[in-house]
Amino acid sequence: MRNDENTIICRCEDLTLARLRQLIAEGYTTLDEIKRISRAGMGPCQGRTCRALIEREIANLTGTPIKDQPPAKYRQPCQPVKLAAILGGEPHAKDS
Amino acid sequence: MQKTADAVIVGGGVNGVSIAYNLAKRGMRNVCVIERDYLASGSTGRCGAGVRAQWGTEMNLRMSMASVRMFENMNEELAYDDDIEFNQGGYLLLAYSDEGFEQFKKNVALQRAHGLEVDLLTAAEAKEIVPHLNIEGLVGATYCPTDGHCNPFKVTDAYAKAARRLGAKIYTNTTVTGIRKENGCVCGVETTRGYISAPVVVNAAGGYSQDVAAMVGLEIPTYSERHQILVTEPVEPLQKPMVMSFHHNIYCQQSPHGSFIMGLGDPTEKPGYNIEASWQFLQEMAEKITWLLPPLRHLRVVRQWAGLYNMTPDRTPILGPVDEVEGFYLAVGFSGHGFMLAPAVGVLLAQSILGQETPIPLEPMNLSRFARGELFHEPSVV
Ligand SMILES: Cc1cc2nc3c(=O)[nH]c(=O)nc-3n(C[C@H](O)[C@H](O)[C@H](O)COP(=O)(O)OP(=O)(O)OC[C@H]3O[C@@H](n4cnc5c(N)ncnc54)[C@H](O)[C@@H]3O)c2cc1C
Numbered sequence: 001m002r003n004d005e006n007t008i009i010c011r012c013e014d015l016t017l018a019r020l021r022q023l024i025a026e027g028y029t030t031l032d033e034i035k036r037i038s039r040a041g042m043g044p045c046q047g048r049t050c051r052a053l054i055e056r057e058i059a060n061l062t063g064t065p066i067k068d069q070p071p072a073k074y075r076q077p078c079q080p081v082k083l084a085a086i087l088g089g090e091p092h093a094k095d096s
Numbered sequence: 097m098q099k100t101a102d103a104v105i106v107g108g109g110v111n112g113v114s115i116a117y118n119l120a121k122r123g124m125r126n127v128c129v130i131e132r133d134y135l136a137s138g139s140t141g142r143c144g145a146g147v148r149a150q151w152g153t154e155m156n157l158r159m160s161m162a163s164v165r166m167f168e169n170m171n172e173e174l175a176y177d178d179d180i181e182f183n184q185g186g187y188l189l190l191a192y193s194d195e196g197f198e199q200f201k202k203n204v205a206l207q208r209a210h211g212l213e214v215d216l217l218t219a220a221e222a223k224e225i226v227p228h229l230n231i232e233g234l235v236g237a238t239y240c241p242t243d244g245h246c247n248p249f250k251v252t253d254a255y256a257k258a259a260r261r262l263g264a265k266i267y268t269n270t271t272v273t274g275i276r277k278e279n280g281c282v283c284g285v286e287t288t289r290g291y292i293s294a295p296v297v298v299n300a301a302g303g304y305s306q307d308v309a310a311m312v313g314l315e316i317p318t319y320s321e322r323h324q325i326l327v328t329e330p331v332e333p334l335q336k337p338m339v340m341s342f343h344h345n346i347y348c349q350q351s352p353h354g355s356f357i358m359g360l361g362d363p364t365e366k367p368g369y370n371i372e373a374s375w376q377f378l379q380e381m382a383e384k385i386t387w388l389l390p391p392l393r394h395l396r397v398v399r400q401w402a403g404l405y406n407m408t409p410d411r412t413p414i415l416g417p418v419d420e421v422e423g424f425y426l427a428v429g430f431s432g433h434g435f436m437l438a439p440a441v442g443v444l445l446a447q448s449i450l451g452q453e454t455p456i457p458l459e460p461m462n463l464s465r466f467a468r469g470e471l472f473h474e475p476s477v478v
Contacts, residue, residue: 033134036141036249039353044329044398073401076373080329080396086382087393 009057010050012043020054024061031055031072041072044080097267097289102126103296103449104285106272106308109140110248110435111427112300113255113266114442117174120262122446127264129256130287132271136252138302140435142371142403144325144359146338146349147436148187148243149212152203152475155412156433157210158456159440166439167246175261176254180246183352186337187243188217188225189476190234196343197235199475204238214240226339228391243338245351248435255442272301275311275424282312282423296449298425303369303404305428312421316414317466318406318429319367323359324377326400328392330354339389340478346384347478348392356395358385361432361478367407373400405432410471415441416448416458425449426463432477 004017015038028034031041031054040054041047055066102124105112108131119127131137149164151157166173167182191197200216207214215221215238222237223229256266267289274286275297284293301308303320331354338349348358360381378400386393408414408429417425427445430437440456447454465471 030134032137036136037253042327042399044396046398075399075401076375077378077397077400080398082394082396083328083382083386084393086378086397087386 009053010038010040010043012045013039015040015050017057020057021061024058029058029062029064030070031058032070035072046075046078047072097270097287098126098128098265098292099290100126101128101292101294103128103298104292104294105129105298105300106285107131107138107300107302108135108256108266108268109138109300109302110136110252110255110438111430111441112298113252113259114438115298115300115427115445116264116266117255117259117262118442118446119449120259120264122450122452124450125263127259128292129259129264129266130270130272130285131266131268134268135256135266136249139403139406140248140252140302142325142401143248143435144347144349144357145245145248145351145435146187146347147182147246148240148338150187150189150203150207150214150238150240150243150476152199152206153412153472154206154210155456155461155472156437156474157207157212159437159444161210161212162456163437163439164242170251170254170439174254174258176257178250178253180250180254181352182244182246184242184244186225186239186241188222188337188339189238190222190339190341190343191236192233192341192343194235200236200238203476207240212240213242214238225337226335226389228335228389229339230388230390239337245338245349251435251438272308272311275308277312277421280420280422282421296423296425298427298445298449300427302434303406305406305426309426309428312424314418314420314424316426316428316463317409318414320369320404320406321365321367322370322402323361323365323405323432324373324400324402325357325359326378326381326397328356328395329398331395334391335389341388342476342478344384344388345478346381346388348385348389355398356392360384369404371402371404373402405430406434407431409466411474411477412472413437413441413461414463415444415461418463
């Protein structure tokens with residue numbers, strides 16, 4: 001197995017570095033496009049780990065520095081929250 | 097960028113790429129799609145991904161039934177190197193009034209007459225299909241097992257790749273800024289990357305269709321409206337069908353990936369282009385869904401967003417040529433169900449543009465229906 005095949009970029013959605021490189025090579029060259037085609041950044045952590053890694057890999061492979069890449073939108077809620085907690089029926093604790 | 101084309105399609109949503117593929121497949125050499133941002137960046141990439149044939153007007157019914165058949169074979173038809181993730185878990189539609197249930201009976205009669213496998217259910221039967229459904233006040237339901245869910249990014253990607261293989265060109269990050277016409281015929285489009293002359297221009301601009309129509313001096317009765325939606329963390333399979341209540345104006349489906357996707361229509365929403373998500377939606381959604389499907393209260397919301405419905409006065413799309421400008425075609429006003437119709441829309445528009453006979457007549461869906469006063473009355477929209 002190649003090294004990049006067991007390097008996980010998005011832990012929530014199991015995107016490997018190999019797959020990410022393949023997607024960039026196919027022409028998905030922005031964070032938003034990669035998110036939408038691969039689900040990277042759509043899991044419980046909402047991209048907290050993978051965003052920066054993906055942006056760096058795009059920069060490496062396309063030559064577009066991170067500061068010139070279109071930023072992807074941050075969406076609410078900023079932390080996963082139970083529907084019951086939104087209704088106030090249940091405390092919102094991290095480990096609940 | 098190229099200087100001429102046989103047809104220019106404005107908008108790289110699912111409908112734009114479906115039309116492009118179908119034109120190229122039918123032999124049109126020089127087709128191009130112009131997309132302001134990236135593919136599926138508009139409504140397509142923001143939609144609930146639901147696919148159903150349970151409609152109340154013959155046109156929506158026939159187009160959606162044809163589309164379901166195309167989704168079933170799409171990976172093969174488009175030789176897709178990935179998977180469009182079409183999952184047919186059914187749609188359970190709920191009626192909370194005798195009136196609503198009477199309408200369902202009419203819908204089912206029409207649907208069966210067209211060969212759709214669909215059942216009229218009592219509240220108890222509905223609960224057998226979705227055991228965690230709260231049936232308080234429920235009068236009855238309908239269920240169609242071949243309805244379901246499909247990945248809109250992948251469908252768009254599949255059409256785009258197939259269209260490109262057939263020679264179509266897709267320009268992203270390119271905006272159409274004007275459309276030129278001469279003697280009542282379109283002659284080309286101005287873009288941020290130059291002018292392309294073309295005898296055919298297709299307006300597939302989703303939430304911006306009215307703006308693109310205005311570029312040829314055409315006023316169309318479409319307008320846009322924000323619709324909000326959320327998704328939860330993925331969990332074990334719990335709910336097979338989409339559950340939809342026109343009374344509560346909500347829908348909720350577990351995607352094949354395990355997450356629950358749910359949205360609602362807000363009758364107080366004003367026409368406009370706002371696509372920001374609001375906390376009010378989160379509150380209202382939580383209230384309604386935990387009443388209807390109580391165990392979902394334990395699920396965590398991971399993300400909420402919004403997109404535009406491009407609405408028409410009769411909540412039915414406007415498709416085909418227009419009398420006012422030759423060479424200008426519309427595929428607009430999908431009123432919240434334009435993802436599921438896209439396979440049929442692509443075929444019908446391509447045939448219409450190429451002067452071929454369409455298996456489903458397009459005239460009733462033309463823009464001129466509004467002048468003629470021949471509107472549809474689609475009863476089944478959230
Ligand atoms: C929250 C929500 C839930 C939905 N749920 C469902 C569902 O479950 N099932 C279903 O079938 N439908 C659903 N819909 C509706 C569906 O998303 C749309 O009907 C469908 O995606 C329309 O596709 P389209 O290709 O016509 O438009 P879009 O996907 O909006 O594509 C139009 C494209 O045109 C581009 N564009 C606009 N103006 C210009 C210009 N001047 N130059 C270049 N490009 C331009 C835009 O950037 C956009 O990408 C939902 C919509 C929303 C918002």
